Amino acid sequence: MQNLSAMDKNTLTEKEAELAARLAEFAAQNLNLDMTRGKPCPAQLDLSSNLLSAPGRHFKAADGSDCRNYGGLDGLPETKALFAEILETAAEHIIVGGNSSLTMMYDALVRAMLFGVPDGDGPWMRQGHLKFLCPSPGYDRHFAITEHLGFELIPVDMEEDGPDIPRIEELVAADASIRGIWCVPKYSNPTGVSYTDSVVKRLAAMPTAASDFRIMWDNAYAEHHLTGEADALLNILPLCQRAGHENRALVFASTSKMSLPGAGVAAMAANPENIADAKRHLGIQTIGPDKLNQLRHLALLPDLDRIRAHMRHHAEVIKPKFDAVQRVLHRELDGTGAATWTDPRGGYFVSLDTNDDGCAREALQLAAQTGVKFTAAGAPFPYGRDPRDRNIRIAPTFPALTEIETAIQVLATCVLLAVVRQRLRAE
Secondary structure, three states, X not given: OOOHHHOOHHHHHHHHHHHHHHHHHHHOOOOOEXXXXXXXXXXXXXXXXXXXXXXXXXXXXXXXXXXXXXXXXXXXXXHHHHHHHHHOOOHHHEEEOOOOHHHHHHHHHHHHHHHOOOOOOOOHHHOOOXXXXXXXXXXXXXXHHHHHOOOXXXXXXXXXXXXXXXXXXXXXXXXXXXXXXXXXXOOOOOOOOOOOHHHHHHHHHOOOOOOOOEEEEEOOXXXXXXXXXXXXXXXXXXXXXXXXXXOOEEEEEEOOOOOOHHHOOEEEEOOXXXXXXXXXXXXXXXXXXXXXXXXXXHHHOOOHHHHHHHHXXXXXXXXXXXXXXXXXXXXXXXXXXXXXXXXXXXXXXXXEEEOOXXXXXXXXXXXXXXXXXXXXXXXXXXXXXXXOXXXXXXXXXXXXXXXXXXXXXHHHHHHHHHHHHHHHHHO
């Protein structure tokens, strides 16, 4: 297709009619396609079906304890050792939780609000108006946690190498009310960006006005590669320690998209002082996690080599879906000047930006009217507001391949139509 910038008003008007007619053809098919969330598909879940029969009648942990009973506040030693492999730390620096790392993040921030943190001056909730940095586009559920707890959310642009680190350094050095930052450092949600060595080092070392500044390091996609070449990511914990900020980073991971999202295992890694502080509160909150589920996962994924073999099977299932997204977007949008999009090497999403501001919401509304649903416009931004109204998150993992191809055709048509109408309004 001719570049839209080369079209005069008459040509744009003709193109609008052509695109509207094409969209009407899609609507006539009574589509009902859902691309709203990054969920594993049934074929991925089937890869972990052995969990449903494990651990059988094997109830004992490696230390001889009976996993049917109370205890094991911070997780089985062998589960801690497994997550230590994933997160490149020592087992004693790990706390194993329930099925959701998001729950562990929420709990960590609630503890900070109620009781404070090491290196701090007491409960955060007593220290006035607080703020949290939100690299955007980013993970909407992260932002929702800090909004729910009363933080002011400060957006920071995501760049090709990670969040805008000069802007972050400027903000945190000047404002003690900024208490933390959300990070998905590898195959970020939704852009697929992995933080470069320089960005990770600067986050670990940067001076902050708040002595108790925290990096919420959600390494959700540590082993979620789509290609044979995995992105490298520096380990932030020793970098913080070497910079004299031992307590700065809290690192999270889970098996949610390795095994069964509704029945996975999550973990937090941190330096010894943060771990001791968390365990002090956990000793009041719970008598112990689900250790039988930890045993189940150890039977399925006993070590990092087995995890990586397992995740290659996941990639075999979902990479054709990501390839379909790229193939259709290139076919429909190349040369039009309407949009750009990411081609991630891992993770769960593709991020598309319309080249004209003010088009994403209209494009997604058009798609919904056709029977194809995507994540709401603005969702990857604080307060659900995309300041330029141009970002669209695509989640290809759950639908069938044929559904993805149709959905992306619809999306491309809607993006083109929204951009054409925007330009006609500007004439």
